[in-house]
Amino acid sequence: MSQNNKSKEPIHISNLDVKFRLEVTSHQEASALNACFSCGTCTAGCPISEFFPEYSPKKLAKMVKLGMRQSVLRNPFIWYCTTCRSCDQHCPQNVKFFNILNVLKNMAVKEGYAPSPWVEQTRQIMKTGLVVPQDEHLAEKRADFSLPALKNDGIQAKKLLELTGIDKIIKAGNER
Ligand code: SF4
Numbered sequence: 001m002s003q004n005n006k007s008k009e010p011i012h013i014s015n016l017d018v019k020f021r022l023e024v025t026s027h028q029e030a031s032a033l034n035a036c037f038s039c040g041t042c043t044a045g046c047p048i049s050e051f052f053p054e055y056s057p058k059k060l061a062k063m064v065k066l067g068m069r070q071s072v073l074r075n076p077f078i079w080y081c082t083t084c085r086s087c088d089q090h091c092p093q094n095v096k097f098f099n100i101l102n103v104l105k106n107m108a109v110k111e112g113y114a115p116s117p118w119v120e121q122t123r124q125i126m127k128t129g130l131v132v133p134q135d136e137h138l139a140e141k142r143a144d145f146s147l148p149a150l151k152n153d154g155i156q157a158k159k160l161l162e163l164t165g166i167d168k169i170i171k172a173g174n175e176r
């Protein structure tokens with residue numbers, strides 16, 4: 001499962017999914033993956049790769065092409081992206097790796113591999129409409145600055161999120 005650059009784990013052909021690459025590139029925003037020639041420019045400029053050498057956009061792109069579905073979708077590092085889009089800006093092939101990563105994250109969620117903090121936060125937004133829960137301390141701080149109290153009302157947020165189908169995905173995750 002790890003995407004460690006120094007990993008010597010063998011790749012078993014029986015674990016490869018030949019349809020994975022097609023599934024990913026069938027999304028219009030990820031179709032440029034086919035143009036990737038593994039130059040590594042994206043990895044060289046990625047701030048997450050700098051701190052976590054286990055994470056490499058170039059390597060992830062290659063793993064998708066090989067059909068390493070489980071290793072890619074279960075990889076916790078795909079959630080570390082800062083969304084800086086440096087990989088997009090420097091790619092000589094205009095692959096737009098950031099878009100590919102979003103497709104991979106959506107697939108990971110649908111297949112039940114979303115990290116639990118992400119699931120919890122989504123639930124909280126649906127319940128309260130707030131990304132950061134308002135506790136007593138935060139309420140006092142707001143009052144100190146004469147700011148109105150935040151409403152813990154997720155009705156609108158819930159409606160919006162339900163349009164994306166995320167409520168069903170989270171429910172399915174609970175039943176797995
Ligand atoms: S910079 Fe572009 S072409 Fe080079 S490895 Fe990254 S995605 Fe592929």
Ligand code: SF4
Pocket residue numbers: 042045046047048049057080081082083084085086087088097098101
């Ligand atoms: S957008 Fe994400 S993957 Fe791309 S360079 Fe920034 S942190 Fe790395």
